[in-house]
Amino acid sequence: MNLKKKVESKAAELTARTLTHVLRTEANSTACFVVYQPKAPKELGRFRREK
Amino acid sequence: MDRLLSELTDWLIHNRAISSDDKELYEYAIYSFIISTVPLVIFLVISGIIGMFPEGFLIIMPFMVIRKFGGGYHAKHAYICMIMSTGLLAGCLYVVSHFSGSRLIPLFLLVSGISIAINSPIDHENKRLTEQEKMRYQRTTIVLVLAACFVSVVMNVMGYNRYSSCVALGVILTGVLQLPVIIRKIMR
Numbered sequence: 001m002n003l004k005k006k007v008e009s010k011a012a013e014l015t016a017r018t019l020t021h022v023l024r025t026e027a028n029s030t031a032c033f034v035v036y037q038p039k040a041p042k043e044l045g046r047f048r049r050e051k
Numbered sequence: 052m053d054r055l056l057s058e059l060t061d062w063l064i065h066n067r068a069i070s071s072d073d074k075e076l077y078e079y080a081i082y083s084f085i086i087s088t089v090p091l092v093i094f095l096v097i098s099g100i101i102g103m104f105p106e107g108f109l110i111i112m113p114f115m116v117i118r119k120f121g122g123g124y125h126a127k128h129a130y131i132c133m134i135m136s137t138g139l140l141a142g143c144l145y146v147v148s149h150f151s152g153s154r155l156i157p158l159f160l161l162v163s164g165i166s167i168a169i170n171s172p173i174d175h176e177n178k179r180l181t182e183q184e185k186m187r188y189q190r191t192t193i194v195l196v197l198a199a200c201f202v203s204v205v206m207n208v209m210g211y212n213r214y215s216s217c218v219a220l221g222v223i224l225t226g227v228l229q230l231p232v233i234i235r236k237i238m239r
Contacts, residue, residue: 012066019063019080026083030122030172030180030188034090036132037125038083040178043076 023047052129056081086129090136091115097137103144106217110143113199113221121171121192123229139228143220151216157207160219163226164200166233168193173232196222 027047031037056078063069069077091111098107126132150156171192174180180188199222206215 009066009068012063012068015059016063016068016077019069019077019084022080022084023076025119026080029119030184031119031125031175031178032083032087034087034132034136036086036129037175037177038079038086038129041075041079043073044079 020047052082086132090133090140093137094140097141098144101144103148106147106213107140107144109214109217110140110147110221110224113195113202113218114140114224115221117167117192117195117199117222117225118228120188120195121167121225121229122173122175122188123225124231125175125177139224143217143224146220147213147216151213153216156216156219156223157203159223159226160200160203163223164196166226167196167222167229170229170233173229 023044024047026032026040027044028049059081060069060074060077063077064071064074094111095104095107098104126135168189172180172185172188174185199218203215203218203222206212206218
């Protein structure tokens, strides 16, 4: 695996980890703090602390 | 926007960072991240440009945290949200720069705090809460409102009237944005 591929793969991993954190926060709060609430997918329930 | 979301999630799938079954879930995460971050950054940049960064920060922090659990009014379209969120927060900066010593602010803080504690959480049709979650988030909201009120009072006592008003305005704005939903509920 060349360096470019390695960096890209690490960046993707980091992005996915950040987005997983976003999903966990979204699943365990009432709504988005801004004045718009996008439709939450059903699978978001997976990230709830209490099932 | 849809193309951007799709391309980003495809990139994550291609790099095996997420599974292809989770595409919709991660598109939602990216979208939520963007619509939450853009107004926040715009507002903080505007605050910085006009030399009111600490004020802007002290308004948005309680607003962001309390609204996250308390919920409230949500616009039908994302672009209306962007304009409204930034406009309302900029309006708060105007209030701080012109009326920060006003005695009406503590009064509005008290009324908003009570209203938020009673009516929270207000969920949205796009993200319904279970009864258990409602109870939990109401408790969290009450603790957060009390903490914000405490910080505002302490700042006032210490003579930081301007900063005290900023924290109060963050709470008041959350209360104001719950009003349309509360009124709609009463009218039904």
